[in-house]
Amino acid sequence: MMQKAMLLALSMVFVFGALPMMGNAQDQPSLYGVIDFMKVKQGNEANYVDVEKTVWKPIHQERINQGEIVGWVLYGVRYAGADDEYNYVTVALFDDPAKLEHTFSVDVEKVHPGKDLDALFQRTMESRQLVRQNLIRRVDAVYPEGGPGEFKYIQVNYMKVKPGEGGAYVDNELTVWKPVHQELINAGTRAGWSLWQGVYPFGTNMPYDYVTVDYFADFSKLGAADTEAAFNKAHAGKDMDKLFAETMNSRSHVRAELWEVLDSVWKE
Structure with a gap:
């Protein structure tokens, strides 16, 4: 019973990342992301990914079935090394802030009947270290006409x-x-764009306050955008240098990371 409680508590760790674009802010529902930043030791990557796919993905699917979350994504952080703080990320998405208070009511024994929950818990703990967890809120988003764009990288x-x-800003x-x-x-x-707060x-010692996410259908789209042409089309006749200066005066671009979608489940 103790191990089951620990397993349930473990599953309450999520936040961030891949989000289906659901339209513009004024006509889309609320969306919150709980992101878990994971550090996986070299040589243990395949085992960790298997744990997420075979143990936790079915649990998150059941959470979707029960209306707790609307999506879950597993990301691998590309170009991360041994000295980096994290190299994998999971994100659970909520469409109602009230659901964040009680984030887990799934009966794990129902999802994994006959399985040794102690062993599942132990395998999960040994597969990775949870470095930290963040909660973010979507401010706005855009996506291709007709629905959310398919994306492989963000x-x-x-x-x-x-x-x-x-x-x-x-x-x-x-x-x-x-x-x-x-x-x-x-x-x-691009397959989409979103802004998150x-x-x-939070606090003055946080390295960032907002996150923007660019979505790409495949690796070939990285670096393929003609941003200057898009800028001129979106703001014809406007002073590009002035608009760039306004951007630079409002914020600092701390860093950019490339995340690859390894697996996901979504509300249909």
Whole structure:
């Protein structure tokens, strides 16, 4: 019984990343991401991925069936080495902030009948280290006409907003860059774009306040975008240098990471 409780508690760790684009902010439901940042030792990658796919993916599918979450994604962080803080990420997506209070009510024995829950728990703990967990909230998103774009990779851009510039930063993303990303989507070099705000943890010592996510259908689309052409199309006749300066004055682009989708389950 103790081990079952521990297994249930373990499953409550999630947040971030791959999100199906569900339209523009004004006509889309709330979306929150719980992201778990994982460190997996070299040589144990295949075992960890198998744990996520065979043990936890069915559990997350049951959570979707029960209406707890709307999606779950397993990412591998590309170009990560032994000295990096994390090399895998899982993200669970919630469409209602009220559901974040009680995030797990799945009967694991029902999902894995006859399985040794102690062994499942032990295997999970030995497969990776949970480095940290974040909660984020989607501010806005755009996607291809007709529905969410299929994506295999996402570029995660961490943004640190300058003091007092939070409103200016969000306004800049929505009025300057969102139309540009729409043009990139129209050109077929993006599968979507979204803007997320950090909820927890927060504070002056956090390395980022917001995250933007660029979605790509495949590896060949990375670096294929003609951003200048998209910018000129979205803001014809406007001063590009001035708009770029407004962007730079509102935030710092802390870092960008490339995440590969390894597996996922979504609400149909």
